[in-house]
Amino acid sequence: MAHVITVTVNGTKQTREVEPAQLLVEYLRDTLRLTGTHVGCDTSQCGACTVLVDGRATKSCTMLAVQADGAVVVTVEGLATDGELHPIQRAFSKEHALQCGFCTPGLMITAIDFLERNQSPTDADIRHAIEGNLCRCTGYQNIVSAIRAAATEMKTGAARPRVAEVTR
Amino acid sequence: MTTATTPTYIGARVARKEDPRLITGDGTFTDDVTLPGMVYVSLVRSPHAHANIRRIDTAAAKKEPGVVAVLTGKDLEATGMLPVFITVPNMSGSKHMPIAADKARYAGDAVAAVVAETRDAAKRAADAITVDYEPLPVVVDATAALEPGAPIIHEELKSNLVFTYPVKGGDIEKAFKDAEVKTSLRIVNQRLIPNAMEPRAVAARFEAGELTLWSTTQIPHFVQLIASLNLGLSQNKVRVIAPEVGGGFGSKLQVYAEELLVGYLAKTLGRPVKWTEERREGYLATIHGRDHVSDLELAAKRDGTLLGLRVRTVANVGAYLQAFAPGIPTILHMFVVPGPYRLPAYDYEMRGAYTNTTPVDAYRGAGRPEAAYLIERAMDRLADEIGMDPAELRRKNFIPKDAFPFNTISGISYDSGDYAPALDRALAMADYKGFEKRRAEAKARGNYRGIGISSYIEICGLAPSKANAALGVGWGGYESARIRVHPTGAVQVFTGTSPHGQGHETSWAQIAADALGVTPNDIEVRHGDTFESPGMGVGTFGSRSLAVGGIAVHKAAEKVREKVVQIGAHLLEASPADVVVEGGKVFVKGVPEKAKNFGDISMAAYLANNLPEGMEPGLEATVYYDPPNFTFPFGTHIAEVEIDGETGAVRIVRYSACDDCGRQINPMIVEGQLHGGIAQGIGQALYETAVYDENGQLLSGSMMEYHVPTAEDIPAFQLDHTVTLSPSNPLGVKGIGEAGTIGSTPAVANAVIDALSPLGIRHLDMPLTSEKIWKAMKAAGEGRR
Numbered sequence: 001m002a003h004v005i006t007v008t009v010n011g012t013k014q015t016r017e018v019e020p021a022q023l024l025v026e027y028l029r030d031t032l033r034l035t036g037t038h039v040g041c042d043t044s045q046c047g048a049c050t051v052l053v054d055g056r057a058t059k060s061c062t063m064l065a066v067q068a069d070g071a072v073v074v075t076v077e078g079l080a081t082d083g084e085l086h087p088i089q090r091a092f093s094k095e096h097a098l099q100c101g102f103c104t105p106g107l108m109i110t111a112i113d114f115l116e117r118n119q120s121p122t123d124a125d126i127r128h129a130i131e132g133n134l135c136r137c138t139g140y141q142n143i144v145s146a147i148r149a150a151a152t153e154m155k156t157g158a159a160r161p162r163v164a165e166v167t168r
Numbered sequence: 169m170t171t172a173t174t175p176t177y178i179g180a181r182v183a184r185k186e187d188p189r190l191i192t193g194d195g196t197f198t199d200d201v202t203l204p205g206m207v208y209v210s211l212v213r214s215p216h217a218h219a220n221i222r223r224i225d226t227a228a229a230k231k232e233p234g235v236v237a238v239l240t241g242k243d244l245e246a247t248g249m250l251p252v253f254i255t256v257p258n259m260s261g262s263k264h265m266p267i268a269a270d271k272a273r274y275a276g277d278a279v280a281a282v283v284a285e286t287r288d289a290a291k292r293a294a295d296a297i298t299v300d301y302e303p304l305p306v307v308v309d310a311t312a313a314l315e316p317g318a319p320i321i322h323e324e325l326k327s328n329l330v331f332t333y334p335v336k337g338g339d340i341e342k343a344f345k346d347a348e349v350k351t352s353l354r355i356v357n358q359r360l361i362p363n364a365m366e367p368r369a370v371a372a373r374f375e376a377g378e379l380t381l382w383s384t385t386q387i388p389h390f391v392q393l394i395a396s397l398n399l400g401l402s403q404n405k406v407r408v409i410a411p412e413v414g415g416g417f418g419s420k421l422q423v424y425a426e427e428l429l430v431g432y433l434a435k436t437l438g439r440p441v442k443w444t445e446e447r448r449e450g451y452l453a454t455i456h457g458r459d460h461v462s463d464l465e466l467a468a469k470r471d472g473t474l475l476g477l478r479v480r481t482v483a484n485v486g487a488y489l490q491a492f493a494p495g496i497p498t499i500l501h502m503f504v505v506p507g508p509y510r511l512p513a514y515d516y517e518m519r520g521a522y523t524n525t526t527p528v529d530a531y532r533g534a535g536r537p538e539a540a541y542l543i544e545r546a547m548d549r550l551a552d553e554i555g556m557d558p559a560e561l562r563r564k565n566f567i568p569k570d571a572f573p574f575n576t577i578s579g580i581s582y583d584s585g586d587y588a589p590a591l592d593r594a595l596a597m598a599d600y601k602g603f604e605k606r607r608a609e610a611k612a613r614g615n616y617r618g619i620g621i622s623s624y625i626e627i628c629g630l631a632p633s634k635a636n637a638a639l640g641v642g643w644g645g646y647e648s649a650r651i652r653v654h655p656t657g658a659v660q661v662f663t664g665t666s667p668h669g670q671g672h673e674t675s676w677a678q679i680a681a682d683a684l685g686v687t688p689n690d691i692e693v694r695h696g697d698t699f700e701s702p703g704m705g706v707g708t709f710g711s712r713s714l715a716v717g718g719i720a721v722h723k724a725a726e727k728v729r730e731k732v733v734q735i736g737a738h739l740l741e742a743s744p745a746d747v748v749v750e751g752g753k754v755f756v757k758g759v760p761e762k763a764k765n766f767g768d769i770s771m772a773a774y775l776a777n778n779l780p781e782g783m784e785p786g787l788e789a790t791v792y793y794d795p796p797n798f799t800f801p802f803g804t805h806i807a808e809v810e811i812d813g814e815t816g817a818v819r820i821v822r823y824s825a826c827d828d829c830g831r832q833i834n835p836m837i838v839e840g841q842l843h844g845g846i847a848q849g850i851g852q853a854l855y856e857t858a859v860y861d862e863n864g865q866l867l868s869g870s871m872m873e874y875h876v877p878t879a880e881d882i883p884a885f886q887l888d889h890t891v892t893l894s895p896s897n898p899l900g901v902k903g904i905g906e907a908g909t910i911g912s913t914p915a916v917a918n919a920v921i922d923a924l925s926p927l928g929i930r931h932l933d934m935p936l937t938s939e940k941i942w943k944a945m946k947a948a949g950e951g952r953r
Binding site for chain 1: 183184186187188190191192193194195196197199200202288363364365366367412413414415417446447448668669670671836837839840842843844845846847848870871872876878879880882884885908
């Protein structure tokens with residue numbers, strides 16, 4: 001039996017009928033056609049499907065769409081505001097933290113949540129924070145650099161992005 | 169012909185043109201392709217590693233809601249066999265249909281397909297299919313598969329032996345007779361699972377007699393060619409698109425069953441069709457890599473001079489031969505086992521064996537990591553036996569820099585090399601001299617510290633087409649490029665390469681920008697669409713794209729530049745020799761104030777009413793570049809590890825690498841390729857292994873059981889480089905895609921064994937997990953304290 005759910009996705013309220021077994025990632029990709037969120041495994045190991053749910057990085061393959069009823073969800077498509085890239089997006093490009101780009105949305109989202117909670121991370125902190133997001137291309141070094149660079153930029157205050165404000 | 173001015177963009181850290189769409193979610197990967205009326209495919213895969221298919225009952229599945237079609241192997245004979253592109257002498261090729269009709273030969277072999285309105289409906293219906301299997305005896309070990317009485321995987325072949333491939337040079341008998349030291353070692357290069365982050369997917373649409381196929385492939389043109397031949401469509405009516413591809417590492421270097429199946433279904437059903445691999449399905453049905461067992465003997469003098477190497481290896485090819493499988497343990501492996509060393513005698517015999525396991529083909533490095541691991545473990549063993557410093561043993565045997573081009577004992581010619589400086593720089597970065605102090609400090613903490621060196625060469629730039637033919641490769645090794653300058657001056661580069669993370673859009677734009685005197689931002693690079701390409705592209709694998717495809721772009725850009733110069737000289741009433749093309753302007757040397765814009769020249773080319781006498785209108789060039797030789801990058805990697813004396817856990821505390829890939833086009837991209845390659849090599853050394861039980865069940869069948877390294881498993885890398893130009897191409901480039909994977913695995917393994925050497929441990933097979941090390945320490949009587 002289908003359920004009607006209302007989810008705020010990237011700032012827009014979406015009301016849709018969903019099947020009870022539909023995963024949040026399927027709702028985002030198939031129902032809303034937000035295909036920037038990827039599916040890389042079926043065992044919750046890879047983190048490619050990570051999105052912000054009420055501000056917390058969440059593997060959207062581990063959650064049913066119905067569980068997101070009433071939640072505020074941000075996907076990679078919602079990171080830039082008014083055409084301005086989020087600092088983490090700029091840093092990922094500047095530090096060459098992506099190659100094929102498949103894991104990138106999930107890693108950026110995980111980093112955003114992490115930098116909310118730790119504004120002066122060490123490299124070890126960063127590596128620990130992203131250990132639930134697999135990348136096969138970069139060897140992680142430039143991802144660590146990018147998150148470090150974004151942390152520095154975001155600490156200056158003016159650069160603090162709106163994503164977090166919207167979702168909190 | 170005018171010469172290009174000093175490079176502006178070649179060698180620069182140009183930001184990637186690919187990034188803006190990938191960091192915003194705008195990129196389109198194959199699974200993102202959804203079309204109106206699309207139906208979805210789910211495959212039924214054999215749970216048995218070896219079983220006759222007695223009967224398949226599809227009646228219940230056909231009654232499931234939303235089911236459009238159910239097919240078995242018998243329905244699919246029209247699609248023909250999956251291709252193998254390499255034939256080695258006396259090869260015993262397997263019959264490989266997209267869906268097995270008679271028997272399943274590995275757990276995961278597809279036996280039926282369901283098409284339904286939704287993915288879930290397809291999966292439910294697939295579960296409703298009943299297959300009556302007659303299980304057969306199973307063999308998973310390649311050596312066992314070659315023994316008399318082993319279960320035969322392909323009855324018509326009478327044996328599981330795929331090929332016996334010898335490579336010999338020099339007098340091996342004399343080498344061992346003259347030897348003052350002999351060392352022997354059994355080397356297991358374990359099976360790996362590539363794990364590109366994007367699972368495979370195929371989507372297809374058949375409209376107005378034309379098939380469009382989107383696929384997660386590294387070789388769209390080969391998919392187009394085989395789809396055309398096997399599906400009975402004229403080649404101009406098959407368009408294959410490799411959109412964003414989320415990593416490949418060789419695992420997408422195939423023409424897979426699902427590509428033919430989805431194409432066939434789109435054509436016969438008249439509806440768009442999609443199949444997307446689930447990760448656990450991919451562990452079974454996407455190719456694996458490596459899986460060699462080798463016995464080697466090395467003959468040397470007591471002063472460390474190498475005299476000869478004898479190797480016998482059995483390579484497990486899995487249940488069927490895949491596209492490049494015959495060439496990987498042979499051509500890409502045996503010729504480069506001697507590495508950077510002078511070796512007077514060489515005798516290697518490789519046997520390939522069918523087993524009841526997932527087929528094995530190319531995984532990053534493909535044959536060369538196996539080669540480097542063989543020789544570099546052997547070098548450390550020899551150093552240990554004669555009490556020589558491993559760095560000095562390597563240096564002593566390096567091919568000297570004045571010996572290039574160097575004809576190897578294996579029968580190939582290394583283009584260029586200067587190995588000692590890379591070793592020296594790596595040793596300096598690693599503070600090799602200070603290591604024993606750090607070992608002593610670790611010991612005081614109750615830990616074991618070790619340092620490991622790996623000096624490697626690799627073979628890239630695949631390949632001169634004539635060499636391909638001589639080696640049994642059934643296609644040319646060229647690459648294509650087309651550069652089109654539109655009337656307004658907008659530049660498009662079409663390449664036959666098919667990147668999946670390597671940043672060709674950026675590097676190719678840098679190459680073309682320098683030739684055309686414009687910026688990379690003025691250039692659009694397009695790839696991965698057989699209807700846009702220059703015609704035939706070979707694709708992206710074997711670290712070939714730059715040394716072949718990048719050179720094709722360079723040559724095409726030079727052709728266009730020459731025409732720009734001719735038109736500019738005509739319009740400026742000057743000699744072509746005096747015309748300068750730079751900064752988006754064309755002018756006579758010394759008179760930049762009277763410049764024509766690049767766009768003025770292109771407009772003139774298309775207005776065509778004031779061109780030099782006899783010149784064709786238009787501004788476009790197409791090049792097919794066939795390289796004269798392979799390229800041979802090299803370098804030295806050094807790993808330092810500390811092993812917890814209580815748990816056996818390995819931590820890489822320092823990683824230093826000095827690599828030489830010739831001229832670097834974009835050092836940022838070069839470093840990124842190295843980082844990723846090293847991480848995969850560390851994965852093999854410490855974490856990754858595909859494990860089968862005796863029944864052919866893959867025990868490491870998901871990311872829960874197969875450890876893909878995380879950010880916490882991988883250290884920070886210190887990188888340095890030297891530049892030894894390749895004489896084989898005008899840019900002097902070599903290739904860097906696989907170097908990290910080749911160099912790193914032996915460095916890490918050697919470091920671990922060095923750390924454990926005080927306990928008398930002289931070799932352990934990879935992966936060097938804490939459990940394995942703890943057991944070895946315990947057995948050595950040192951585990952408890």
